[in-house]
Amino acid sequence: MVSLTINGKTQDFDVPDDMPLLWVIRDVAHLTGTKFGCGLAQCGACTVHLDGAPLRACVTPVGAAAGKAITTIEGLSPDGTHPVQRAWAELDVVQCGYCQSGQIMSAVALIKAKPEPTDADIDAALSGNICRCGTYPRIRAAVHRAATLAKETTR
Template sequence: MQLHVNGSEREIDAPADMPLLWVLRDLMGLTGTKYGCGIAQCGACTVHVDGAPLRACVTPVAAVAGKRITTIEGLSEDGSHPVQQAWAEIDVVQCGYCQSGQIMSAAALLVTVPSPSDGDIDQALSGNLCRCGTYQRIRAAVHRAAELSKG
């Protein structure tokens, strides 16, 4: 099957029902996308498919064939994406496990809502759980990323 991941076409030999998460991690070596719950409730496995956030743990790979898939590794090669910059500047990460999913959801939000309110952020990231409770720093980083995106 042909997949378009992080700007490159990749030929993958996988069963059609294999979850995208395992294709990315096990077959493609893109380990930034995390396994959290396996039932699309925690958000650790969030990737973008055609620009929209999607839970990779429950998405069969056949459902995304021919679509543009972006993982945390594909946001930027050097961490220069505004959300990644803001995450580092605000020092969001505690354990870090949920952060790739948080960042991917935040990046998708800023494409559609360039100046989000606290409510917009809370709603867009409500499906991303952080066991360490860094929600205040996450919200602050999304606001900072919005500022950085404006230049």
């Protein structure tokens, strides 16, 4: 039995400690916004936050997440009003959309760490998130827009 706090809600899960966190999130907690991509922590589709830091859920054993705060794409905002989600929609970033929850989670962590990221900051922070559709210019523009929106909401 593992006790996890996902998106602010604590639940007990009857799963082995070495089960990948991704499968608990998707298959047991039924939060399917976090995607399976490669299973090797190379593509970023499975990015979630663990105590506020981006983490690849596909290679993280669930036991390592016990007692920590897990945030998935569903936990950013119930209605899509998080500044990063708003920027993604405003700039029509998504093409196929498969990688976008991981891209968004990485962008949220970046803006938290660097409220005014440069292009180089964005490229470095999101370099582990692969977009097969090649929407990188729109992703970069959306991160800049999200940083502006985040500043506006904190005023």
